[in-house]
Amino acid sequence: MSCIIERLAIVGVGLIGGSFARALRQAGAVRHVVGIGRSRANLEHALSQGIVDEISFNATEGVAGAQLVFISIPVCSISAMVGAIAPSLAPGCIVTDGGSVKAEIVRECEKLIPEGCHFVGGHPIAGTENSGASASFATLYQGKRCILTPTERTDREAYETVARLWRVAGANVCSMDPERHDRILAEISHLPHAVAYALVHAVGTADAEGENVLSYSAGGFRDFTRIASSDPVMWRDIALMNRRALLASIDGFSASLAELRRRIDSGDSPGLAEFFTIAKQFRDGIL
Amino acid sequence: MSCIIERLAIVGVGLIGGSFARALRQAGAVRHVVGIGRSRANLEHALSQGIVDEISFNATEGVAGAQLVFISIPVCSISAMVGAIAPSLAPGCIVTDGGSVKAEIVRECEKLIPEGCHFVGGHPIAGTENSGASASFATLYQGKRCILTPTERTDREAYETVARLWRVAGANVCSMDPERHDRILAEISHLPHAVAYALVHAVGTADAEGENVLSYSAGGFRDFTRIASSDPVMWRDIALMNRRALLASIDGFSASLAELRRRIDSGDSPGLAEFFTIAKQFRDGIL
Ligand SMILES: NC(=O)c1ccc[n+]([C@@H]2O[C@H](COP(=O)([O-])OP(=O)(O)OC[C@H]3O[C@@H](n4cnc5c(N)ncnc54)[C@H](OP(=O)(O)O)[C@@H]3O)[C@@H](O)[C@H]2O)c1
Ligand SMILES: NC(=O)c1ccc[n+]([C@@H]2O[C@H](COP(=O)([O-])OP(=O)(O)OC[C@H]3O[C@@H](n4cnc5c(N)ncnc54)[C@H](OP(=O)(O)O)[C@@H]3O)[C@@H](O)[C@H]2O)c1
Structure with missing residues (x-):
């Protein structure tokens, strides 16, 4: 070369x-x-x-x-x-x-x-x-x-x-174009990081209440939360700078989680199977 | 033997x-x-x-x-x-x-x-x-x-x-005891699965709006969402049977995410760095 x-x-x-x-x-x-x-x-x-x-x-x-x-x-x-x-x-x-x-x-x-x-x-x-x-x-x-x-x-x-x-x-x-980049990355990268950080935060805090919860974590949890080991300063900056798109992505995710919560709460068995099946199809589609 | x-x-x-x-x-x-x-x-x-x-x-x-x-x-x-x-x-x-x-x-x-x-x-x-x-x-x-x-x-x-x-x-x-098992597993396993399913659901649906979002997913997203490939029937059953503990865990997580969202929305730079640092410490502690 x-x-x-x-x-x-x-x-x-x-x-x-x-x-x-x-x-x-x-x-x-x-x-x-x-x-x-x-x-x-x-x-x-x-x-x-x-x-x-x-x-x-x-x-x-x-x-x-x-x-x-x-x-x-x-x-x-x-x-x-x-x-x-x-x-x-x-x-x-x-x-x-x-x-x-x-x-x-x-x-x-x-x-x-x-x-x-x-x-x-x-x-x-x-x-x-x-x-x-x-x-x-x-x-x-x-x-x-x-x-x-x-x-x-x-x-x-x-x-x-x-x-x-x-x-x-x-x-x-x-x-x-830069705006499209920011919207796509908010979904596939910035949102997952925010969710992983929030999840580890929540589970780690539950930990403090007398149940040594994190010590029971197995491979699935470790893989799932690996991205929460990323550099806090880098992610603070990303969250601040892509604030608008990230907030929209968080709200979209929160709506999905609220819908899932509703189906669990009401014991909606077919609705739960459907929710998990659709998600699995999306996930398997990117393998 | x-x-x-x-x-x-x-x-x-x-x-x-x-x-x-x-x-x-x-x-x-x-x-x-x-x-x-x-x-x-x-x-x-x-x-x-x-x-x-x-x-x-x-x-x-x-x-x-x-x-x-x-x-x-x-x-x-x-x-x-x-x-x-x-x-x-x-x-x-x-x-x-x-x-x-x-x-x-x-x-x-x-x-x-x-x-x-x-x-x-x-x-x-x-x-x-x-x-x-x-x-x-x-x-x-x-x-x-x-x-x-x-x-x-x-x-x-x-x-x-x-x-x-x-x-x-x-x-x-x-x-x-069985109840303690269910509370701990709700946190370290059932909650992460619910969150992963909801995340893939949300991002996959954003996908439908004209932006082929999932095709941009990289290794981080794939690792993070691997557990959303799990069997929907098995997870429907787990969500229904551990309903009470899982709902409590989802609510704890939602509160963490809402707090993170608040800090992003208000541009709270030190608050964000602190949130991410605490989560990273929890995560690094289970390596
Ligand atoms: N990590 C990822 O997965 C990833 C992926 C794609 C893009 N990015 C982007 O790539 C950039 C760098 O990320 P990285 O993962 O390479 O981080 P990193 O490993 O921490 O590297 C950043 C480097 O920049 C230096 N630095 C920090 N602030 C500086 C400043 N104000 N002036 C001069 N040097 C400074 C740091 O060294 P000193 O502290 O010694 O100055 C550090 O070595 C970020 O914008 C990030 O968003 C990261
Ligand atoms: N996968 C995990 O990560 C994991 C970890 C720990 C514990 N568990 C638990 O282990 C159990 C099994 O999970 P798995 O991952 O082994 O699932 P799996 O691979 O799908 O195996 C379940 C087996 O049970 C059979 N089956 C299903 N319903 C049945 C029924 N009503 N009567 C008789 N056989 C039936 C299925 O075969 P047929 O359809 O041919 O009957 C299937 O081969 C679940 O309770 C799950 O919560 C799973």
Whole structure:
């Protein structure tokens, strides 16, 4: 593979940014990678593992001379970061991100990106419940979807470069408008996380009432609640930033649960079988 | 291992009953196993796989001469089955079950079991989302917990025999009263299943509104909703039979979700971080 990017800057060398760097490096698609962050331990780990070639604690210095900047920090910090680095970007630089929410980020970043530079919003549908550079791995994106969210302001060539990098990293790229992204992700990702956190919260609290409930949990419970081990700061930010779509999804879910509760309460045996059968069909359909 | 049971009858040779027979057979703890059920295909599969030595479509005939009868059919059918086989049980026969709900079953079965025979309630905390004899395997109970629910009416020797069989099958046996079992299981198993079914129902229905939402689901969603692939009839029965405890658990969960929703709606950033952090701590505590 010939090199696509001479100098790549990764702002936030965690699970998402670290894995992006690893995958591109392994494919020979980047020459030099600068890792930008705040804590020494994480960046030095990234350096020692060869995820990045150089580290910087100062984003405006770190992005200088980069052809592409990938921002992979919690969503509420992304547009402020773009604002901060804007004056230091090289002419023609492409800025893209991996944030789990898109509409607000894209709207803000398109305003902040300087003339002659380009912003392309993105979100890889891949992850684990672990975080930091040490959780990253080169094959994270293999066979996974990456959603890009171009708008009518998006530069065609910049979009193609970003799409090409994601394909090199192993992802299947698709595109949709930012609002649609946020509604879909609210349903299939943000709602399940909210529900998992609320479930563990509820069961863990029942625990406190003298019954050591959680100690009886078996494999099913552990699998079901694994996503509640995800990073609280990342999910606080996602919940806040995709608030409107997430609230609508929570309300849709609450209505389903209320309907199920009603059928249990009234002893509606055929209604319960029907409810569970429909859900099982939906679930089996995505296997 | 010396043989513990000469003649074992399994009523319902599915995941739970089939795995119990396989494990005991492999350990040499049973001499002859009769499989009892309704559909020819399932029982003939069990016979051809050597899970059972003999099959019967008539429970009253099938249990004749057995020292132990294990009942592993959906919970709402268990006590009726005990009533039906009661006249055919050999003197001294032990009847036990693997049903996921206990209080009502134990109460009913203790009334129905004939003088000189013994009932012991049980529930192995092990399973998968698959069902039928073909889903069974000998190591299902290895290292898993099995809860027995003796009462003051339970025969000590019968209890010890059942406990010994579960240990031979690989399980760690513990005991508690049936009502406590039902409250704990409502929290760690029945509530998560209800929530998973409701979630898939809600997201699958959002799907119908023109956005092909489920097709965007990734690994996290699939893991999270795997338990919604479980058998609808089994879960209908569990929801109906553990109605009271399950409704209380659903209400506890709904209160947690409502609190989370409130914090999202009001943009309570520290409150959200706190909520997610507490849940993550509970979850990480059960790893
Ligand atoms: N995890 C997933 O499943 C997943 C999937 C798809 C998309 N995403 C998105 O990807 C982004 C990163 O998530 P992640 O899972 O990679 O998180 P992560 O593993 O915690 O990595 C984030 C990194 O960013 C650094 N960082 C945080 N705030 C920063 C700031 N204000 N300025 C500079 N660096 C900062 C952190 O290091 P320091 O603390 O040392 O600065 C950390 O190494 C988020 O927007 C998330 O929504 C996550
Ligand atoms: N799956 C789990 O994760 C799990 C875990 C712990 C406990 N349990 C409990 O174990 C029991 C069995 O569950 P399972 O997962 O083994 O289900 P399963 O795989 O569907 O097996 C149940 C078997 O019982 C037979 N059956 C159903 N109704 C019957 C009836 N009225 N009379 C005679 N046979 C009948 C079925 O065969 P035919 O249709 O051919 O009769 C089937 O093979 C349930 O009480 C459940 O609550 C399940």
